[in-house]
Amino acid sequence: MEVPIDAESSSFNTYFCLLLANNILQEKGVENGSNTVISPFSFHLLLSLIAVGSKGRTLEQLFHCLGSTSLEDINSLASQMIDLASPFNESNGVSIGEPDLSFVNAAWVAQGLKLKPSFQEIVEGVYHAIAKEVDFANKAEKVVAEVNAWAETATRGLIRNLLTAEALKVINEDTALILANALYFKGTWAQLFDTSKTKQRVFHLLDGEKVHVPFMTSNRFERYLYNKFEDFKILKLPYKTSQPTRKFAMHFFLPDAKDGLKNLLQMFRSNPEYFNKRFDLVNAKISDFWVPRFKFEFEFEASEAM
Incomplete structure (x- = not known):
């Protein structure tokens, strides 16, 4: 959620939340090869x-x-x-x-x-x-x-x-x-996917295994908020809204390497404040655009993560 609150309050809340998220993602998710939702x-x-x-x-x-x-x-x-x-x-x-x-x-x-x-x-x-x-x-x-x-x-x-x-x-x-x-x-995506174009594609798991899952897409060369960084890419998909103080979006972080998730999380863990950046995403045309459709649940012992 993108909210216009003062920087000081936002900073103290964000640091705690991101440090906790990184710990859970690394120790409960990546190490166990598990999807994670927190x-x-x-x-x-x-x-x-x-x-x-x-x-x-x-x-x-x-x-x-x-x-x-x-x-x-x-x-x-x-x-x-x-x-x-x-x-x-x-x-x-x-x-x-x-x-x-x-x-x-x-x-x-x-x-x-x-x-x-x-x-x-x-x-x-x-x-x-x-x-x-x-x-x-x-x-x-x-x-x-x-x-x-x-x-x-x-x-x-x-x-x-x-x-x-x-x-x-x-x-x-x-x-x-x-x-x-x-x-x-x-929420409803601001830019809808074309359901007729959903198809099975290869998804790479953390243990190196490959599985076929449904991937969503839209027309080629649609414009999306996107940018490429040193070892990963970021895609931002906003949700439809008419309220300026209630803007929501989903961010996808995709490592360049198929086994690059651990390194990406370690970078975030060493610098939780990284997520306070705006990422400098640009409205770019993307020729090959596929997002996996997923549904999962996650359970863990909260006291062990604190």
Whole structure:
């Protein structure tokens, strides 16, 4: 998402998110030969929520992790980003075909801990999150069902079992808190693909294996935002929108070498701020243009990535 927020806030948020993304991509994705889908900003928001309810050494560590010095800064950034991500309703005059974005948070707290009114006010007012007291000790199955129902609604039915049966083995009287974030996005390409031209082509996996997958394309010599760099290329495909403050695009980073993904990620990992650049993409005619059509899911242990 391209947003016009001030450089200082953008920088501190982007650094944390990109460093986390690179770690997960390298350690959980590339090393295991796995496709990866993550939302680093979701991590940022959930850690910010934890900071709101923390103090002492724990709060100091969260400040360090998030690159901030006060709860005011953390809450201010969270408010900016959540407001930008909040879906427009009919009163905003958004036409059919606008990007559909939902970004929601929730917290379930052990009933014995009791939510402070000040905490609940920030959680609901700033983070637009629900915050509920629940009985982890005696009603674990009900809590799991409630969390899963929330996730299914928040993701338009795409995620039906956020917490699996395995969760019942670890949710007990010692469980203090469950935090959840759901990010949903659906958009229409500003330049549509020609579905009649979709065809099977070779896709190269990280282990050297070749598979045939459907690739999308459009007319030859169409203009796209593109540029070639030392060892890779970047293609930017915008989504259709009429809102100047809600511009979305997908960026494709393609290494020149078939086995060049590891080197590309290592470069990003050594310099996370690289993604703050504008990339100097140009509106160029592309003669041979193919994008794989993909659908996948990804699961990992979040605590191991922090």
